[in-house]
Amino acid sequence: MTPTSVDTEADQFWEWFRSNADSLLQRPPTEVVDLVVDRLHAIDAELSAEVSGFLEDNSKELVLTSHGQPSWFEFIFEFRRRAPEIPHWRIRALKPPRGFDFTVASNPGLTIRDWMFVPLKRSSEFAEFGVRIEMSNDDYDLVDGRTVASIVEEGIGEVLLSVCAHIEFDIVTNHNSMPIGQLCEAVHAWCMVHGPNAVRKFLPAIQPD
Numbered sequence: 001m002t003p004t005s006v007d008t009e010a011d012q013f014w015e016w017f018r019s020n021a022d023s024l025l026q027r028p029p030t031e032v033v034d035l036v037v038d039r040l041h042a043i044d045a046e047l048s049a050e051v052s053g054f055l056e057d058n059s060k061e062l063v064l065t066s067h068g069q070p071s072w073f074e075f076i077f078e079f080r081r082r083a084p085e086i087p088h089w090r091i092r093a094l095k096p097p098r099g100f101d102f103t104v105a106s107n108p109g110l111t112i113r114d115w116m117f118v119p120l121k122r123s124s125e126f127a128e129f130g131v132r133i134e135m136s137n138d139d140y141d142l143v144d145g146r147t148v149a150s151i152v153e154e155g156i157g158e159v160l161l162s163v164c165a166h167i168e169f170d171i172v173t174n175h176n177s178m179p180i181g182q183l184c185e186a187v188h189a190w191c192m193v194h195g196p197n198a199v200r201k202f203l204p205a206i207q208p209d
Contacts, residue, residue: 006078009043014083017062021086025060029053036062046072047079050095061090068153068162073202097157097204100180104151110139112151116177119186120166129190130166131183132174140171156184159202163191 016039017024024032029051040047046069052061064080066072073094080093100112120130133148143151148169153161164187178186188206191199 006075006082010079010082013039013043013079018084018086021089025088029060032060032062040064047076055090059088059090061092063092063095065095065158068158070162070196070199073159073198077202094202095153095158097160097184097206098154099184100151100155102154104147107142107147110142110151111136112139112155112180115139115180116172116174117180117183117186118174118177119190120168128165129163129187129194130168131164131187133167133169133180134172134174134177135169137171140169143169145169152183155180156187157204159199159204160184160187160191163187163195163199 017036024035027035032051033049036049036051037047040049046066048065048067050063050065052063054060064076066076077093080091083091100115102112104110104112114136116134118132118134120132131152133152135143145167149161149167152164152167184206188203191203195203
């Protein structure tokens with residue numbers, strides 16, 4: 001399937017999900033993800049999903065994602081548009097920005113909210129957005145590039161992450177670094193001016209830190 005077409009397979013997926021929504025609600029998120037992703041991969045292997053645990057209102061959240069592949073953003077928004085209203089389920093197109101006031105379950109000792117960042121000019125025309133994430137010595141010893149990228153995606157969301165051509169991390173050394181809570185706003189502002197049209201139309205609404 002091409003990322004520009006949404007056909008009856010999308011409607012079939014939502015009919016399956018609606019019909020099984022109550023039983024899916026009671027299953028652990030990991031089981032639901034496996035079932036949902038199997039169905040999505042039958043449409044195309046680039047499609048995936050995340051499922052939350054119970055939220056405060058006893059609903060769960062289903063997030064449709066292409067893992068940052070901009071060529072699929074349009075498809076996913078249309079796919080989401082076809083979804084019916086399903087009680088106790090919140091359905092999102094693409095991973096939203098969630099800020100950096102969270103704990104990584106596999107590494108709860110990380111002090112993410114205290115991290116800093118420095119924008120990097122990746123070309124003379126600033127045609128690409130790069131960022132260096134700075135943190136304490138203790139945190140630096142606990143992370144790798146994949147972990148940092150995953151944390152950044154959680155904080156700024158899938159669309160904004162897709163324009164970050166380069167992410168590096170280091171111990172705090174730069175007096176010009178800014179609080180990590182301002183990263184979403186910084187990438188958003190850059191993308192409004194320099195970002196590709198294919199991404200700019202999907203920019204999330206953000207609240208300044």
